[in-house]
Amino acid sequence: MDDTAETFHSHVEEILEALAKEPDHEALVHHDRRVSAGELRALVYGMARALRSQGVSRGQTVTLLSGNLPETIAARYAAGLLGCAVNHLYAGLSADVHADILRDVETRALIVDPAHRERAADLARRVPLERVLVLGAGEGAGEGEGEADGPGPDLVRLAAEESTEVLPGSARPQDICTIRHTGGTTGHPKAICTTFEQWVSIGPDWSEEGQVRALACTTLAHAAGLMADSTLHRGGTVVLLDGFEAGAVLAAIERERISHTFLLPPLLYQLTDHPEVDRTDTSSLRMLTYGGCASSPARLAAAVRRFGPVLNQFYGQNEAGGISILSPQDHDPRRPELLRTAGKIMEGVEVAVRDADGRDLPAGEHGEICVRSRHVMKGYWKQPELTAEVLRDGWLRTGDIGFVDRDGYVTIVDRLKDMIVVVGGHVYTVELEDVLNSHPQVLQSAVLGVPDANLMERVHAVVVRAPGADVGEEELRAVVRERKGAMYEPASIVFVDALPLTDAGKPDKKLLRSRAAEPAPSP
Template sequence: MDETTEHFHSHVEEILDALGKEADREALVYGERRVSAGELRGLVYGMARALRSQGVGRGQTVTLLAGNLPETIAARYAAGLLGCAVNHLYAGLSADVHADILRDVETRALIVDPAHRERAADLARRVPLERVLVLGEGGAGPGPDLVRLAAEESAEVLPGSARPQDICTIRHTGGTTGHPKAICTSFEQWASLGSGRPEEDRVRALVCTTLAHAAGFMADATLRHGGTVVLLDGFEAGAVLAAVERERITHMFLLPPLLYQLMDHPEIDRTDTSSLRVLTYGGCASSPTRLAAAVRRFGPVLNQFYGQNEAGGISVLPPEDHDPRRPELLRTAGKIMEGVEVVVRDAEGRSLPAGERGEICVRSPQVMKGYWKQPELTAEVLRDGWLHTGDIGFIDAQGYLTIVDRLKDMIVVVGGHVYTTELEDVLNSHPQVLQSAVFGVLDANRTERVHAVVVRAPGGVVGEEELRAVVRERKGAMYEPAGITFTDALPLTDAGKPDKKLLRRRALDRSGA
């Protein structure tokens, strides 16, 4: 064991150290609950010991199916302290998809909150799980109560077991067909995230989207620097506005569609949002018109973040560049982040000059280690030391990056990602469906919606609602199309592929967007 490995201090230990410096300060707020830094720290150490007593240890995978609870954060840290890879499931996926993921990542322990105990019991019947643990309810669920087990353990400091190159997170970018597309990052990479200088004033961050996504990173960074995290179960515009005013929220993250819902809520002009210092948004395309309106309402606090699970952060459009008088900047994804290299390449791999469109390729310390158990796909995406993002864009003469399209056939929706080929497979499996094409359509607010065009089999009478029900059952609500239309035949390109660009234009024409 070398000197560096022996003294490695993970991001979890950094957070626990910060919690220990001011044990009485407010760390987490959830409803009427106020959890101090000392209480959270003790719960993490107790949970880590309880997990260890259940046979969980370094190098194993712990999967979470849990909402935005204080115990969810504690369980994430406890697993990380032991050197486990944490895989946090999106709740909106179907039981079949959850089961596929659990099998694929070789889950040692499934940790669920009480709201998901029925799904956990179902999954335990489908997948040979060694451990199912519940975050509360005294063990009334499909396994022991991890919170109660933790209370029986010591809350004293427990040294971390993680090593720099151990897998820290396994993040899935969508549902599965066969092997899931799962992104692996190491503890060494996470140790450098959020390690910048803390803000002088205390951060009070609002988590109103799933901890399994960007909100989890925001929570980690906040606790690492001595701030407070306010947890909501999910996004509801009225509840978010009330929390911002009541808790004097300074930071939060939203996908653009949720930002629009916030602005459109009838209470927006009667809510005091003056405490907001940074409102970060990202994850899908945004409307410059709506962004300009948001700046006028909230002030100079908007901060756009462009990144990928595979690449980490790529670029940022900071508050000072959110100028309603310069809408051309609001169409960009900002400038490249410090420590990140970006080149734009053509189909032959040649670097392109400023202003020319091509595939965005990224090189940085945060680029993933690879896809879980998919070496061929990893080699396809990671070539010559560069991550090929699958996004099409250009960098202008001033250094601003603009995203114009996607090479990847993926639709970004609230709560996750929809892969069109997977949804087409589900639709095509119906005996009365001959063929289908799935694509994303931007509505008037530039929110991406899932649409499908279906060709019925001869004599078929299947309708939209029946197909939606099939999708919900097989893939979960996240995959359910916003609209399904029927046609006699799909238009084809010269290469013989369904012409999705034409189908997308037709859908836009029908919607009047």
């Protein structure tokens, strides 16, 4: 073993050391369960030994298909302690996509919670899996692997039979730590690899005074998992909800005195619009971070007026890590131009805006956002050609179109793939969504390109009206013509009660595009 391996401490070991400092401290809350730091630490060591006894070792891939449970966090840390690459699946993907991902990343062990036992059994029939393990027996779960009433043994029970003494970590700095997949909204998901070295001390710096009580109400497979890691690393408490429901989130904020949480913009809007919001005590909130997709300046201003100066926008990508932050101080409803930005570039991150030929563009000019930092991915899993397309000389091509102004604020105007090419130029969907969302009778919108009979793209808008609103197509078209010109005017506008969301909580434009492309029913 070399000196680097002997001295390297992974983020998992750092978190376990933090848990050891106050073993009686409340680390995790899930429904009526309250798990102490000592209990979580013991469960991680027991699970790591149980996984090792099942043949799992450094360099192999462990895939999780599990909800926001204390055992999910423990299993993730246990696999990381052994030096495994952890791949956490979004539960809302189809069985076909799950099977493709399991094959792609060469899964050694699939760990599922009891709620996904049937899907696990289905996947075990589709994909040759060496181990399937269940996080708790649940009702009707089998004792042994391969039994008819369960896909595999109970990892929690196996862990209880193991020692909970300290187990040194096996990870090396350049070992793959996480394999994160894109959401699959633009095609087959891509597997994004980051190393243990990149993951050390990763996450937001919550160095302000006061105990952190973070609410994970979106999937731990996405940004909520990073928030949980940062919270536990800093000695805080993570409150776990099974999923996002605005009323339950508001109740948890008040009941558990939540200080930090993460939401995607559509979920932030739901929280702001909930009828109980004005009767809920949210004064404990110190930082409400949002990101992951485009946001509406008008809706952000409304959220600031309701929750106070606690909004914090995080712009980043799985491929790039963090890129920029719009701080609570910059969330000023009197300065809507700032609310249209993604904030200032983070320390340690370089950003260049480049044209199609790779030339750097001056401040204010639109081009592709390119990023270089220590958190940029090492590449896509076993896709060297695709990696070479987006990663050149350490610079990552994000696929986002935007600009950096003279004050250093980043503005994203579209995704390269979402930009709509029309006669006369380009329509940036985010800009058009901003116009639609600024109408007082519009709650939310999604804009996308849909090919017509001649395979030319036409601008299509899907709009959610405010309660009791009656705004129609012509009025919205007129607003767009006045604000952005005829080129931006939607060829079609449909009104819906709510936008469909992906499993990560983003507007599902892939589904909306397929619906828009369907032929109209015959009269």
